Structure formats: C-alpha cells, structure tokens
Amino acid sequence: xxxxxxxxxxxxxxxxxxxxxxxxxxxxxxxxxxxxxxxxxxxxxxxxxxxxxxxxxxxxxxxxxxxxxxxxxxxxxxxxxxxxxxxxxxxxxxxxxxxxxxxxxxxxxxxxxxxxxxxxxxxxxxxxxxxxxxxxxxxxxxxxxxxx
Numbered sequence: 001x002x003x004x005x006x007x008x009x010x011x012x013x014x015x016x017x018x019x020x021x022x023x024x025x026x027x028x029x030x031x032x033x034x035x036x037x038x039x040x041x042x043x044x045x046x047x048x049x050x051x052x053x054x055x056x057x058x059x060x061x062x063x064x065x066x067x068x069x070x071x072x073x074x075x076x077x078x079x080x081x082x083x084x085x086x087x088x089x090x091x092x093x094x095x096x097x098x099x100x101x102x103x104x105x106x107x108x109x110x111x112x113x114x115x116x117x118x119x120x121x122x123x124x125x126x127x128x129x130x131x132x133x134x135x136x137x138x139x140x141x142x143x144x145x146x147x148x
Contacts, residue, residue, distance in 0.1 A: 001046065004027050004028075004029065004037065005037060005041060005046075007026070007027045008023060008027055008034065008037055008038060008041070009041070009046070009047070011023055011026055011027070012038070012047070013141050013142075016050045016051070019031070020032070020034045020035040020038070021034075023038070056105050060107045061105040061106060061107055062107065063105065063106045063107065063108060063109055063111070063112055063132065064103070064104070064105055064132070064133040064136065065103075065104045065105075065106075065112055065130045065131060065132045065133065066101060066102070066103055066104075066130070066131045066133070067101070067102045067103075067104055067115075067116070067119065067128050067129065067130045067131075068097070068098035068100075068101055068128065068129040068130075068131075069098055069099055069100040069101070069102060069119060069125055069127075069128055070097075070098050070099060070125070070126045070127035070128065070129070071098075071099040071100070071124045071125055071126055072124055072125075072126045073123075073124035074099075074124075075093060075099045075100050075124055075125075076093055078100070078122060078123070078124065079091065081122040081123070082100065082102060082122070085115060085118050085119070087104050087105060087106050087111070087112075087115045088102045088103065088104055088115070089103045089104070089105055090102065090103040091103075098129065102119070104130075109132070112130065112132070116128050116130060
C-alpha cells in the first residue's frame with residue numbers, strides 16, 4: 001500500500017460516496033485510475049464494506065452501553081449467539097477479567113435490561129457488567145498508519 005492508497009482511504013473514510021473524479025483529482029489521478037485503485041483495495045480486503053453512518057438517536061436508539069460478559073467456558077465459538085441479538089452492534093473476545101465485550105444500543109434502559117436477560121440465556125454466560133455511556137465525545141473509524 002503506497003501513499004496514494006492511504007490518501008484514497010482517508011478520503012473515502014470522510015465520505016465514501018465521493019465520485020471517482022473527485023477522488024482522483026484530490027490524489028493526482030484520473031477518475032479511471034482512482035476507480036481501479038479503489039477496486040484493488042476492495043479485492044485485497046483493505047476496504048471491507050461501504051456503509052452509511054446513521055445517527056442512532058435519530059432512530060430512537062439513545063441508550064449506548066458497553067457490556068463485559070463473564071463466562072464459565074470459552075466463548076470463542078459463541079459468535080452466532082451474540083450476533084442473533086440485533087441490539088448488539090459489536091462483540092469482541094477479550095483478555096482480562098471478562099470473556100467478551102459487547103457494544104449495545106437500545107431506545108430505553110428497559111430494553112437494555114431485556115438485552116442483558118438475553119445475554120444470560122447464552123450458553124456459558126455467567127454474568128454481565130454494563131456501563132452506560134452518558135455522552136460520546138467522538139467515534140472514529142480505523143485510520144491508516146503513516147507510510148514506512
């Protein structure tokens with residue numbers, strides 16, 4: 001990956017809907033060359049998907065919580081059980097006092113409580129510890145490291 005690829009990634013992270021002509025102009029390429037670079041980044045798996053960043057509050061999802069999930073067994077094979085709970089946006093197997101960390105968005109604390117009940121129903125889950133976010137300063141995507 002060279003400096004042009006990194007610049008294209010940075011531009012796409014700001015606005016993935018930019019025209020290839022605008023991308024190319026910003027990095028000194030033609031629209032066709034920019035398109036080809038982006039296609040290759042997708043093929044190599046550098047760009048995993050293109051998405052729209054939606055404000056969760058606009059959808060009535062104003063409660064954000066991070067939940068540490070304790071377990072009595074290895075949870076590495078439980079990805080499907082966590083994915084089956086639609087309010088879970090992310091799930092990570094972690095090292096430390098808990099086994100899994102999940103990011104949950106709901107409309108109310110009552111709905112969060114329901115998610116916690118469903119987490120307890122997952123085989124091997126022995127406890128949860130939820131931390132509710134009061135305010136998000138910022139969220140950022142993955143930024144590409146500087147070229148070596």
